[in-house]
Amino acid sequence: MGVIKVLTGNYSASEGAALCRPDLIAAYPITPQSSVVEYLAGKVHNGVLDSNLVQVESEHSAMSVVEGAAYAGGRVFTATSAQGLALMYEPYFRMATLRLPMVMAIATREMTSPETIWSGQQDAMSVRDAGWIQMFCDDNQEITDMVIQAYKIAEDEGVLIPVNVCYDGFYSSHLTTGVDLPLQEEVDAFLPPVHFNHATLDPDHPISLDPMTPGNLLMKYRRSHLEAMKRVPEVVDRIDKEFGDKFGRYYGGMISEYRIEDAEIVIITVGGMTGAGMDAVDAARENGIKAGLVKLRFTRPFPAARVAKALEGKKAFAVIDRSVCFGWSCGPMYMETKASLADAADQYCHFSAIGGLGGADISTDMIYSTIQKLEDNKETKTELETQWYITE
């Protein structure tokens, strides 16, 4: 049994990270992430947390500093948003492809242009093919719990892939809820000290790390990375169960489901919109519509098998994206949901819904309108035009 604290989403991420005893934390301020590191800085400066804290001059350096610490075998943490994530892309890609385990929180934010600082998931979605595991939370408890679980996933010897714990900027990052914080000794028992040495620079065991590598060998690394990604769902399930058994909170693994057993209509959500989605499902049920919800908890690896299974026997689905997929007239998670169904997509009425960009709200009414549209067309087995949650 832990301690209940009232925390913002950002502070929930900080508390989760602190409980994992990182050797080193490096970060650069950016809205809406900044308070994650401010909070951790307070802990370090007050002697509550024994971590090296490096206040760098950019996100590019933030990722580089933690990467260097990982070259020396350290457990590390950072956090960012939007432009900061874009700036750190170079060392970000390398962190994953060197298979260095770490956790980075992303308080998701819309990408400029036009100039914006508000919420959106375009930042994390845009780097979903950079080799990291990515998962999205929809409440503050989940943020704390998933930062802790993420270290265990990343450091699993069958995985060794860094993890992004994403949550919606402002909607989650700045709103407070009660969070049941695990005790330090409980987390210590759950998460053993970090140990990996496949990419360690040490004068006692000299190696050349990342020498110029020919294509054939590089492809072996990539194939190995993809194979490790394939093992992730099983590891996530195992750790979800282990965490649940210990702390009493189970999250369902790669996806979570709400009222889908007898559902005909399924909406698929990512992150903080899930609460509004559940309310819309409840309202639809009251009106006799058999609606249900699937929350994509992990987006990398994409939970294709779980999604396909959850949609089995249903009539219609829509995926709500808080970002766009340039080049396709839809949201990215819609595209990937369709890809996981392959030809079976023809058996459904389905469409993409896009909303909440640039900090706009995704209301229960909006999601209800999506459910209604699916209900009206559920027998058609057609793909409908993308629905935009734009209020005139």
Place this chain on the structure above:
Amino acid sequence: MSYIDVLREAEDQVTPGASACQGCGGELILRTVLQIAGKNTILGVPPGCMAGAGSVGWNFNSGVRIPVTIPLLDNCASLFTGISQMYQRKGREDVNAVIVAGDGATADCGFQSLSGAAERNEKILYVCYDNEGYMNTGYQRSSTTTKGSRTSTTPLGSVINGKVQHQKYVPLILSMHGLEYCATASPSDMKDFVEKVQKGLAASKKGFAYLHVFSPCPTGWGYASDQCIAVARKAVKSNMFPLWEKDENGYKINKVIKDPMPIREFVQGISKFKKLTDEQIDSIQQMVDTRYAELERLAGKE
């Protein structure tokens, strides 16, 4: 121990087969720094000539006898911040964190992370071998390229004759960062160079140490491959590359040249300067004189 004995006794940490050009200044700088740093060192060599020459290895063969990696072109100092801090944390402060980087990774692309690490006074020895351009990729101009130089991106055209701007004077900028030690050095003055590497390594146990080393390039600059040291010597004698340092006692000019060689003489025989106009030569001379006067002022010798 004299610097000759130091170099004679210290083990070469670069493995045989390094593929630098004949007469390369950079390779000599890399070998010398590593001889003095020794085995208990973690080395970073970003993309550039010394990485291209194989110091970080190729396939399964390492180019040096110590742990080495190739940072990104723009993150040497921040990557090594993490490495250095972890070694401090583990109580292994004896391990040297050393970067040997070209001027592109130092003065241009990597300047921000370098400035950040210097300002934070991270425990790193950062050595820049300045060959005044991106030599490994075919000699494109950098911000340290001398005015008027012919490079592949500042060709000698009928309208614009080589590089338009003067070089950015990186060591002086670094010296303003409140770091532990900052110095310039040249392979023409080995005693001074060796002592500065020793001093830099010692300083890197307390904070950031920066060495800016003149690195003549026979291939890119266009001179005979046996002339590396001669070119470097002329650069020092003309005050094109003055030798100075800044430590806890302030600035000091280490080698005062009584009658500096005119720049007109320094540029002789170097192909990248072949078509310099009189106006360009005068302009470089003026820059050199102004810069030296500024150094004298900093060193307390008006």
